[in-house]
Amino acid sequence: MRNLKLFAAGLALLAALAPVQAADFSGKTIEFVVPFPTAGGSDVWARFFAPFVAEALPGKPTVVVKNVPGGGSITGTNQFVQRARPDGLSILGTSGSTQLPYLLDDARVRYELKDLVPVLVSPTGGVVYVNPSLGAKDARDIGKMRGKKMKYGSQGPTSLDLVPVLAFEIMGLDVDPVFGLARGPARLAFERGESLIDYQTSSAYLRNVVPLIKAGKAVPLFSWGVLNAQGEFVRDPTFPDLPHFAEAYEIAYGKKPSGTAYEAFKAFVVAGFAAQKPIFLPKGTPKDIVDAYVQALDKVVKTPAFKEKSGKELGDYEQAVGPAAQAAMKVALTIDPAAKAWVKDWLARRFEVKFEKK
Amino acid sequence: MLDVVGAALLNVLSGTHLLYMLVGVGVGLLVGILPGLGGIAGMSILLPFVYGMDTISALALLIGLLAVVPTGDTFTSILMGIPGSAASQATILDGFPMAKRGEAARALSAAFFSSMVGGIFGALVLTGFILVARPVILAFSSAELFMLTVLGLGMVGVLSGSSFVKGLLSCALGLLMGLAGAAPATGEWRLALGLEYVVDGLPLVVVALGIFAIPEIIDLLRRNTAIAEVAALGRGWLQGIRDTLREWGIVLRCSGIGCLIGAMPGLGGSVADWMAYGHAVQIAKDKSRFGRGDVRGVLAPESANNAVAGGALIPTLLFGIPGSGSTAIFLGGLVLLGIQPGIMLVETQLDLVYTIIWTLAIANIVGAGLCFGVSPFVARLTTLPYTYVAPFMLMIIFFAAYQATTDWGDILALIAIGVLGLYMRRFGWPRPPLIIGFVLADGAENYLYQAIQFQGWSWLWRPGVLIIAAITIASMWAGARYGRTPIDEGGASGRVRDTRSQFVFALFMVAVFAYAVVDLLRWSFLAKAFPLGIALIALAGAVLVAAVILRGPSTSLMVFDTEADTAPGTASLARYLLWLAGLLGASGLFGFVIGLALFFAAFLHFEARSPLARNGLLTASAVAFLAAMSYTFVLDFPRGLLQQVVEMPWPLR
Structure with missing residues (x-):
């Protein structure tokens, strides 16, 4: 027993000494x-x-x-x-x-x-874009899109694609997600005209959506934006010409977004993108x-x-x-517990998502 | 455009490019030959080396591999009756019987030659279509893609062998296995038996190896001979080439099928060989030899699976969306090289595109040539006593299965599905429909939902949908027209007096479908609608089969048991199931590497009666193989209790 204690003490000593050595x-x-x-x-x-x-x-x-x-x-x-x-x-x-x-x-x-x-x-970031047939030219026309039914290709209700669906909901857009499409196939569905609104993360957007925009087949609306040092959303440096989400909301509705849904959106946009x-x-x-x-x-x-x-x-x-x-x-x-509870309730309400008990 | 094509050819023929292509071809053939490993595994091996390489060499390496995996995997499918990769499953049905009959040489040469033709066909299609394919691919909406899955499921009719009802049930079981796991629409864990492993869905490689490889290995072990019933490989090398040229219609049409399936993002290339095989059977006037070694059954899948790559590269390069599993990894490789796939690539860097195409064509020729060259040596494997071959096969299969998700679940699922396959084989439940159902399940459900949600019920009247529906009906009609195929297991008559054991198995199927119904009922509409429809129909069918069997011995083809006319002296099934259990138990206790070494030594000692020195050498080489694999794949093997307690050194950990 005594020996064991000594041994343990020796180990502790070794452990204390170890950090002196620089990692190599x-x-x-x-x-x-x-x-x-x-x-x-x-x-x-x-x-x-x-x-x-x-x-x-x-x-x-x-x-x-x-x-x-x-x-x-x-x-x-x-x-x-x-x-x-x-x-x-x-x-x-x-x-x-x-x-x-x-x-x-x-x-x-x-x-x-x-x-x-x-x-x-x-x-990373992401950009939301729409089919030109909706008549929107930029974020100012978001109000005009209210009431129009739009399909959106999504991976699943609890995937990262939760963020855009939440964004559409806050924007007051009538968007119906169609589940089971990864980002690539979702873009293909957009190109086929099956979905009218879509988003891609920055690199995929630059690679595959910018050519569509140049060809007049897609119109960009807004980016998610990035957090600055003060924890505020600012424009995404990769897309300096596009308003970020909160900015687009303000352009469309003349006031800043607020409320539990927006708090939840912020939390998830940071975890998912920023x-x-x-x-x-x-x-x-x-x-x-x-x-x-x-x-x-x-x-x-x-x-x-x-x-x-x-x-x-x-x-x-x-x-x-x-x-x-x-x-x-x-x-x-x-994440604010109230915002988290709101999102879970929203997922259960809108998409019948059942959460397995831990 | 022509000058670009010519410049690209010069690029391809330059020294270093050819060298890297050869390396790619070499790795491709190797992973093709190793059962269960295929393009995805091969690409994963090469990908780490790509970073920092010059673009042309890296493309040569990757395309070289992509092109020849479905050429090399033919060896295993024809000689061993085990899918060399997911691409050559259908080749087994006729290739393996040919090998057993001593016609291995003819089957192999027909396969290699038609593979080459298919590969070049794919490269030609890619050349011709890459600039104009965009609207064609966009014309296939979710509705047309759903109809393509229906066309594929329609093949079940001719692949059901003697009992159509059992074929349908087998397909339904495959569909349900394919749908098990998180539902795409809601994320609910349906049909998951409460297991986390199933939540992601069962991996194709595990299902394919379980359903085909394990039963075949055990069957061969029980007969305790070499694979080839005739010792010689047969000559027939020229015969195989002549077969290909004579059946040029099948070869070209199946190449076309391969290209089309490859080009459809989301269908996955792995169903192409089955579609091609089904097509060959459907249009054949004389179907009597399919499943018993008809060379057309080799030509069809082999020309199709090599053509897949050319087709699959179209959406990969044009849209940045992969058309098959291995092109998905190729896509990652492109991004690592700083190449951004998409319409911009095709419009601004056409030279790269043609480099890819030329490499694809040349690699197919080189790959087929190499296969011809090495086949006399590889084919000798079929003359070895199987008790020596089996442990190696089991090791590679376990390793390949474990590659799927690196989870103990892979191994357990492999064995569970293997036992299922064993009894399906014994009681005349055809296995190809199960695989077809499994492969198409995801696409069928997803695209059906998407078609309805995107387009409402108007999708039914799209011209594309109507055209594919017409093709489906015509092909099923053609399939039914010239009588049934005898595709069944081993040509056994299966007539039996004692029907008790197969009744138990039929009850098991009833229980499986009943479980599916009960489980599905508790989920939300979108998660259950599609699988529940299948499960209910299947439940009724299974009850019917059980009832027919219960009536006792009859002439109905639903009553079937290969054990009825087993040759005397055949070892019992239980004996080899115990060996499998032993391997599992030892791995569970000591981890996979030590467990496998123990299994090897014991198996060679008791089953092969191997001399001690040879036994030691073989066991050591098995462990060395695992170590090499662990190193190449950056992979730990399944751990046992021992590893939980003691920190073991590599590669035992």
């Missing part, structure tokens, strides 16, 4: 866990970052992307939280699709995102390792090669690193 990853392999299948948006994002991160970390380790798909990212995130050790050799890249079920208390979620340590957050893709370290990662990552990522986002390529890959967004990332995730993961 020479010869190590770091697993960048992505809870999505190969080649999806998050996978491409992670693979884009991986070589830069490898180059910038002390000791230049190898970084491999490991896909653990399933449950719309819930499976892989559960597994990471359960298995990853806080030694800096396992990192996690999630997305809005991971944060949304967390916020909605999905029964399958067994991760506490607030416990993980965010070291970087990649924001703080869409965070890189997390496991719970309880020692400070020296966190610092090593923050410094490395800070270096990454400042290298010219990264800046040059990232504009095309990730859109013109400021990558939040270190404290900025923590601040952004804090906003993204905090």
Whole structure:
């Protein structure tokens, strides 16, 4: 027993001494866990970052992307939280699709995102556009669109596509979502004229919708907007000519949006877009390792090669690193209980969504 | 345009490009041959290397692979009776009987040659249509896509073998399995048996391997011989090519079918081989040899599955929406390379598009040539005693299944579905309809709902819908016209005196459909309407089958049991089910790698009576294979209790 105590004391001493050593990853392999299948948006994002991160970390380790798909990212995130050790050799890249079920208390979620340590957050945006046959030329005509029945292709009521449906509801538009369409097929349905209103995230919008707009087949209305340092919505730097949602509302109705529904929209738009893709370290990662990552990522986002390529890959967004990332995730993961209850009730009312008990 | 085409050809023929294409072709053939691994797995292996490569070389690598997976997977389908990848499932029906009969060489050469023709056909279609395909693809609204799934389901008629009712029930079971999991409209977990694993839907690779591979392996083990009943591979290499040229009509039409299915985003290429096979049976005047080794049953799916790639690249490049599973990953590769797929790509970077097309065509030729070259060696596998082959097959199948979602559920589902397949085979419940139902389930439900929600009931009168409806009716009529096909299991007569065991199985089917009805009733309308309709009809059908069997031995084809005329000396089914259970148990305790090593050693010792040294060597090479796979795929294997308690070193963890 005495020996055991001594042993424990020795261990504690070792643990206390350890952080003095600066983190070094020479010869190590770091697993960048992505809870999505190969080649999806998050996978491409992670693979884009991986070589830069490898180059910038002390000791230049190898970084491999490991896909653990399933449950719309819930499976892989559960597994990471359960298995990853806080030694800096396992990192996690999630997305809005991971944060949304967390916020909605999905029964399958067994991760506490607030416990993980965010070291970087990649924001993205989205743009809502409509079919020209509705007669709208820009946000000023939103009022004219009231009362017109519109179809909208959506992935599902509790997916990230919840945000636009909520936005349409607040705008007072009569939009009927048709479920079961991923973003790509939803755009195709728009091009076929089956749906009249649609949105795409920034990169897909630039790639596939801008040509439609040039051809006169689509009219952009507004972007989601991004949060500034004061936590207020401002125009999306990738789309400086487009009003953001709240601005568009004001243009259309002459007053700022307010109320519980709008509070809920804000919370989900941040979780889904403004703080869409965070890189997390496991719970309880020692400070020296966190610092090593923050410094490395800070270096990454400042290298010219990264800046040059990232504009095309990730859109013109400021990558939040270190404290900025923590601040952004804090906003993204905090939701007013009243707003949350409102959204759940709204989903149950409008789409008969039944929430499994935790 | 012609100068662009020529410049692209020069690009393709430059040294480094060809070299990378060869690497892609090599990997493609390899993942094709390994059962269950296909284009998706191959693309995932290559993708990490793409980042930072120059564009032309990277395209060569990826397209090289994309082109030849459905050429290489033919080996496994024809020689082993196990789908080499999802693309060659239908090839088994006639290819495997040909191999057993000693006509492996003819079947393989017909397959490779028609694969090549299909691949080049796909590349030609891509060339001709890429600039004008946009309105064509946009003309297929949700309504037309739904009708295409109906056309596919119509194939069940000719694929049901001797009992049409059992075929329909099998298809219904496939549909319900395909619909299990979160409902697309509401996210409700219908038909999920309360299991989280099912919420995402069952993976195709797990279902296909379970339903075809496990029963085949166990059947071959029980007969305890080599696969080929005739020791020689047969000559027939030229015969296969002659077959292809003689049946050029089938080959070209099936290539067209492959292209069309590939080009429809959301249908998924994996149903193309079944559609082509069904088509070949429907139009054949003499159907008597289908399912027993008719070369047309090899030509049809093989020309179609290679043509899929050309078709699938059309929406991938034009709209940035993949037409098949592997083009989905190809799309990710393009984005990593900084290429933005979409109409802009086709309008501004036509040279890249033609580079892709040329690579596709050349890789198909090279791939087929390589397959011809290596087939004498690969084909020797069929002459080995099966007790040596089986553990390797089981290992690869388990590995491939586990690739699907890297969850213990993959393994358990594989075995559960394998046992289901085993009894379906035994009692004459045709399995191809199950796969067709499974593959088309999602599309059928989604597109039906979308058609109704987007267009109301007016979708029924769209010209496209009417045309596809007419084709469906005509093809089903053609299928019924020239009499039934004998596609059944192993040519057994299945006449039986003792009907008790198959009655139990029929009751099991009744129970399954009854469960489906009960489960579905509690969900909201949008989640239950489509599957409930199927389940109710199926329940009635299953009750009918059970009633017919209960009446006792009869001439009805619903009464069927292959065990009735099993050769004496055949080992019991239970014995091999116990081996499977043993593998499961050992993996559950010690994790997959150690569990598999134990299984290997024990199986080779007791079943193959392998000398100790050889046993050790084979077991070690199996573990080495798993380690290599774990490394390449960045993958941990299923963990056991041991790993929960003790931190194990790689690759045992």
